[in-house]
Amino acid sequence: MNAKEIRELFPILKQEVNGHPLVYLDSAATSQKPVQVIEAVDRYYREYNSNVHRGVHTLGTLATDGYEGAREKVRAFINARAMEEIVFTRGTTTGLNLVAWSYARSVLKEGDEVVITQVEHHSNLIPWQQAAKAIGATLKYIPLQPDGTITLEAAEQTITPKTKLVAMGYVSNVLGTVNPVKEVADIVHRNGGVMVVDAAQAAPHIRVDVQDLDCDFLAFSGHKMAGPTGIGVLYGKQSLLESMEPIEFGGEMIDFVELYDSTWKELPWKFEGGTPIIAGAIGLGAAIDFIESIGLDAIREHELKLVKYTMEQMRAIEGMTIYGPEERSGLVTFNIEGVHPHDLATVLDTEGIAIRAGHHCAQPLMKFLKASATARASFYLYNTEEDVDTFVKALLKTKEYFGNVFS
Structure with missing residues (x-):
């Protein structure tokens, strides 16, 4: 075609x-939507609009199947090991902020280093800037070449054993640069840190394989890849997600609630409090089908x-x-x-x-x-x-x- x-x-x-x-x-900024995605969202609202995970009636079962089916499509799309590693969010920004609040602020200590680049979208800069300020960590930037690219030599010189987290866009939304995130992840891991990837501009355009990249976290949005607005994905290695606490509390994400304490559901649902973005997830699943049909x-x-x-x-x-x-x-x-x-x-x-x-x-x-x-x-x-x-x-x-x- x-x-x-x-x-x-x-x-x-x-x-x-x-x-x-x-x-x-x-x-x-945002991609347009093919008729397949529009019809998938319309079909949900017309034919089986219902909440998920809560009811045993037919509409609830259909909605849950559609929602969790979309999660499996995302898992396969980015080659994650398990569905537990796929958290639905409102978008890339929400996913990166979830990592900054739930992971970084609980792990970072005063004097630790966070490394990013000057090329980053604000969504992959401000969360780390604010986390570093709150904790007393040092925010460092990998120096840029004149054309806005980074070299692995510069990354090697900037990332140290004090570096606990590196965040980098896979593809720049301004320069179009495809950054060497796989190679940088290797440098990060050799120094004992974790690698966070902003894939908002990558997922619609190039194959993203989280196992090949060996990144620890990766976030992207549906609306830039022919899907609906308001839906996104946070991938995290299962061991890291299991160690993290949710930052939104309420219905859907709980296991047992007592008067003075509560416990949380297992992954990934402990991070999906309240009624989730059901139509958005179903639309994202349809967008993935569409993209895969083109290649x-x-x-x-x-x-x-x-x-x-x-x-x-x-x-x-x-x-x-x-x-x-x-x-x-x-x-x-x-x-x-x-x-x-x-x-x-x-x-x-x-x-x-x-x-x-x-x-x-x-x-x-x-x-x-x-x-x-x-x-x-x-x-x-x-x-x-x-x-x-x-x-x-x-x-x-x-x-x-x-x-x-x-x-």
Whole structure:
């Protein structure tokens, strides 16, 4: 199935925006949803809407089967050893905060080190920043190369026996960099620490194998991989999750409740207090089925071709700055001299083109790049070379417009 055929499965892409066919180039923020996912969520609400784990009636059984069936699909998707290692969350942010609050704050001591990078999304920076501040741990950053990448030599020099936790994005949401998380995890483990991976930008685009990576925790979101908003996954090695205390208390996550003490359910349910995100999990399961039917290798190959095609054309535009390495995932972050990225995004929107502009929840990286804001075009399996042609033509038109206005 080629990109044009895949595009037909996404109802939202058939519309016009401001009188132009929609060109959606903001999938790194959130991807669009195929009809298979929309129908799966709709079917749950229409046919077997019920709470899970609590009732023995037919609807409750169907809902529980759908919810736990989605967990098994996630387990297989990332090659976790057991379903107990898969915790459903609201998204990547929630998963990373769960690790920061339940694991890091109970294990870290004053003087311990937490290591991250300046490339991180705020969701993989602020939780460790705040945990280190609260405990008196030292927050360290692996130095960056000029193109925003890290070297294993720099990681070796930064990570020490005092390093108890390293957190790193698998793929940068700004630069598209694919970081060597497997090799860094090996360095971390040799020094006695644990490795946390933010896979929000990786899971939709490349094969994530937690056993091969040997990471200790990994988080990602459904909405960036053709699934619903409000659903995400935290993977954790079973021994680590078993050692952790829940941070939300109430129904569903308890075993026995006494007047002055309580005990918790076994994994993974002790971390899923209250009514869970049932429709979201079922939709995520449908999204995984959809992605697997296309194939992650095919998705990766398609995106690499689009990025190469895009960058070749963009580099011909005078005053263009493209940030990040040559080898990257499916996005291009850039600025055009004399055009503020917010103005650029606004003008492109009038042409029906959706891109991102701003600091992309990565303000420390913007300081490293010496840019207050940047523009970003990000691709997914439904984008085509025609989308790129329309985008580049609009860039040239916008540059000419602002050049004439301020000349």
